[in-house]
Amino acid sequence: MTHRDLAARRRLLASGGALLLLGAAPLRSAWAGFNFFTSEYTASREELQAQVAKKFPLRQSAGGLFDVTLRDPRLDLDASANRAMLSTAVTIASPFLNPAQVGGQLAVSSLLRYDPETLSLRLDQPRAERVVLDGVGGQDAVRLQRAGAAVAQELLQGQALHTFRKEDLTVGRKTYEIGDITVLADGIKVQLK
Structure with a gap:
């Protein structure tokens, strides 16, 4: 040589x-969760929980009949169903209620989708799994649970679970796109392509 x-x-x-x-x-x-060799990014449940908590409380009025407020979210992950689970405190307020405000707990499960315009993993087709209201029984409870579940599903549809920065998806000269999204027991893994 x-x-x-x-x-x-x-x-x-x-x-x-x-x-x-x-x-x-x-x-x-x-890229704290970036695996260069497998082209995957994993966000831990704790990281996702911190991002979700910043977006709460969420409020929405239902036709002037009642207001629904969701607060204190807790994120869980269901790997077997590939769904994110969100439990929140719920308050339903209405001038037609006596007392005028009812509290309780709500649990929602959701698929996830990637929104390329906002670089976000978002809740998709959230489904109310459980609504428990304190101090309400009978038909009133059933009606309020249905109404609360419907409003909560609408409120949570499209809510961001994780948002990437543009530089998060760029390594060197390669800019990655998000592929498959997999819910794990302790995080969410996305395939980068």
Whole structure:
């Protein structure tokens, strides 16, 4: 091997090392859950919980008849059904109720979808699994549970569970797109393609 070949090889190794170092800094900060070898990104349940909590409380009025408020969300993940589960405190208020406000608990499960315009994983087709209202019984409870469930499903449809930054999806010159979304017991994994 000539001196010129050795010098060229050193320059190549040095430039490759510099590129590796330049690429590693963004990987450490932006890609805490990025697996370079499998092209997957995993967000932990704790990370997702922190992002979800910032979006609450959520409120919506139902035709002026009553107002529904969701607060104190708790995220769980159902890997076997590939669904995110969200439990919240619920308050239903109406001038037609006595007392004028009823509290309780609500549990919703949801599929997930990726929205490329906002770079977000969003709840999709949320389904109320359980609505329990305190101090209400009989037909009143049934009607309020149905109404609360319907409003909660509407409120949660499309809510962001995780939002990527554009630089999160870029490594070097490659910009990734989101592929399959898999719910794990302790996080959510997305395939990057």
